[in-house]
Amino acid sequence: MNSTAKRIAVIGGGVAGLLASLTAAHEGAKVLLFEKMPKVGLKMGITGKGRCNLTNSAPIMDFIAKTPGNGKFLYSAYEKFDNEDLLSLLHSWGLATKVERGGRVFPQSDDAQEVRHLFMDRLKKEKVELHLEEPVRHIIAADGRAAGVVTDKGRCDVDAVILTTGGASYPRTGSTGDGYAMARELGHKVNTIRPALIPLVCSEVYCRELQGLTLKNVTLSVEAGGRRKAEEFGEMSFTPFGISGPIVLSLSDKVSLWISQGRGVKGTIDLKPALTREVLDRRVLRDLEKYHLKQMAGALTDLMPHRMIDTILELAGIPGDLPVSELKKGQRLALVEAMKNMPLTIVGTRPISEAIVTAGGVSVKEVNPSTMESKIIRHLYLAGEVLDIHAYTGGYNLQAAFSTGHLAALSAVKELESE
CATH class of the missing domain: 1.10.8.50 (Helicase, Ruva Protein; domain 3)
Incomplete structure (x- = not known):
C-alpha cells in the first residue's frame, strides 16, 4: 500500500460498510473499518432467514417502486452500481447464486454465512485495516470537513469518513442507532425512526x-x-x-x-x-x-x-x-x-428491535444523491440504513445498502484524489 494513500474511516461493518471498505481499498485508499461487534457482517449473516437475500433480478425501476422510503434518492447509486453489477462482482469472487420466486437472489448454498465469510476474505485481500470491538463515539469535524474519529481507544485522523452504522433494528447485530447520534452531533437532521417490515x-x-x-x-x-x-x-x-x-x-x-x-x-x-x-x-x-x-x-x-x-x-x-x-x-x-x-x-x-429494517434516519435532503456526501460536512459520506431509506422485502434493502456504500466509497476516493 502506498504510504501516501488517502486514509478513509468506514464506521460500521454491515452490508454498506463492507462494500464501501472494499471499494475504497480497491481504488487505492488506506481504509480503516471500525466495527463495535466482535465480527463484521452479523446482520448479513441472518438476513433472508439465514439464507441472505442478496438482491432481486427485477429491473432497477422496480427497485425504485419497491422503496417507499425515498426510493427516488437512489437513482444515481443504482446507475453507478446496480443488481447486475453486484452479481457480477460476487460471481468474480467465486460466489454461485440462484434466482427464486419473486426474483429473489440467494447464494446457491442457501448459506448467509458463506457470503459473510467471502467478504471477510476480501477484506484481507484488499488489506483493509479492521478495528473490531472498537466503537466510534464521535466524528471529528474541522473547518467544515470530516477529519477523524474518536473511539474508545483514542483519536484517529483520516481524510474522509463513511458512516454506515445501520438502523435501530436487530441490536444484537450491532445496529443500535449509534450513527444517528453522530450525524445529529454534526448538524444533520434525523427523521423520526420507526419499525418497517415488522x-x-x-x-x-x-x-x-x-x-x-x-x-x-x-x-x-x-x-x-x-x-x-x-x-x-x-x-x-x-x-x-x-x-x-x-x-x-x-x-x-x-x-x-x-x-x-x-x-x-x-x-x-x-x-x-x-x-x-x-x-x-x-x-x-x-x-x-x-x-x-x-x-x-x-x-x-x-x-x-x-x-x-x-x-x-x-x-x-x-x-x-x-x-x-x-x-x-x-x-x-x-x-x-x-x-x-x-x-x-x-x-x-412489534418492537423496532424486531424490525427487518428501520424507517426514518438521516434526512436524504442533506445528502448529495450523486455522491452520498453530506451537504453539511465535507468529506463525510453516508450509506445504507443510517439514511432515511427503506424498501419492501425481496432483496431491495440489501441492494440499496450495497449501491449506496459503493457510490460513497468511489466518491470519497475521487474527491480526495482531486485535491
Whole structure:
C-alpha cells in the first residue's frame, strides 16, 4: 500500500460498510473499518432467514417502486452500481447464486454465512485495516470537513469518513442507532425512526388461539380512519401477539406510519379472495348439502383449515353444534361474510428491535444523491440504513445498502484524489 494513500474511516461493518471498505481499498485508499461487534457482517449473516437475500433480478425501476422510503434518492447509486453489477462482482469472487420466486437472489448454498465469510476474505485481500470491538463515539469535524474519529481507544485522523452504522433494528447485530447520534452531533437532521417490515400486534383473542397457523392465497386489507387503505395478496400467519408473514410485512410500513400518526388501524382478511360473495355462498350451499347430516363444526372442513372453523363460526354467530339442516339463510350469509371479512383490530407493531429494517434516519435532503456526501460536512459520506431509506422485502434493502456504500466509497476516493 502506498504510504501516501488517502486514509478513509468506514464506521460500521454491515452490508454498506463492507462494500464501501472494499471499494475504497480497491481504488487505492488506506481504509480503516471500525466495527463495535466482535465480527463484521452479523446482520448479513441472518438476513433472508439465514439464507441472505442478496438482491432481486427485477429491473432497477422496480427497485425504485419497491422503496417507499425515498426510493427516488437512489437513482444515481443504482446507475453507478446496480443488481447486475453486484452479481457480477460476487460471481468474480467465486460466489454461485440462484434466482427464486419473486426474483429473489440467494447464494446457491442457501448459506448467509458463506457470503459473510467471502467478504471477510476480501477484506484481507484488499488489506483493509479492521478495528473490531472498537466503537466510534464521535466524528471529528474541522473547518467544515470530516477529519477523524474518536473511539474508545483514542483519536484517529483520516481524510474522509463513511458512516454506515445501520438502523435501530436487530441490536444484537450491532445496529443500535449509534450513527444517528453522530450525524445529529454534526448538524444533520434525523427523521423520526420507526419499525418497517415488522409483525403486527392485534387485540383479537383468536390470533393467539390460531398461533402457528399459516394462510395461503388470502387478501389482507388495512385502513386508517376509513380514508387510507392498502391490501396485499399472498401468505400470512397468526402469532401469539397478532399476525406476521410476507403480506403482513409488506403492509407493515404503512401501518407503522399510521400508528405513529396516532391513527386507529383496522384490518380484514378475505379467506376466499378469488370468489365473490355470491359464488362463495353457492359453494357453501354445496358443502352443506354434502354434509347435511352433520353439525356445523364438521361441515366446513373442505372450505378452510380445521383450526379456523370454530373461529369463523363464532364470528358468524353460529353454534358449532348446530345441525346443518337447521341453518337459516341469514346465518349462512353471515358465515360467508365472516370468511370474506374476518376482522382485525391492529393496535401496534412489534418492537423496532424486531424490525427487518428501520424507517426514518438521516434526512436524504442533506445528502448529495450523486455522491452520498453530506451537504453539511465535507468529506463525510453516508450509506445504507443510517439514511432515511427503506424498501419492501425481496432483496431491495440489501441492494440499496450495497449501491449506496459503493457510490460513497468511489466518491470519497475521487474527491480526495482531486485535491
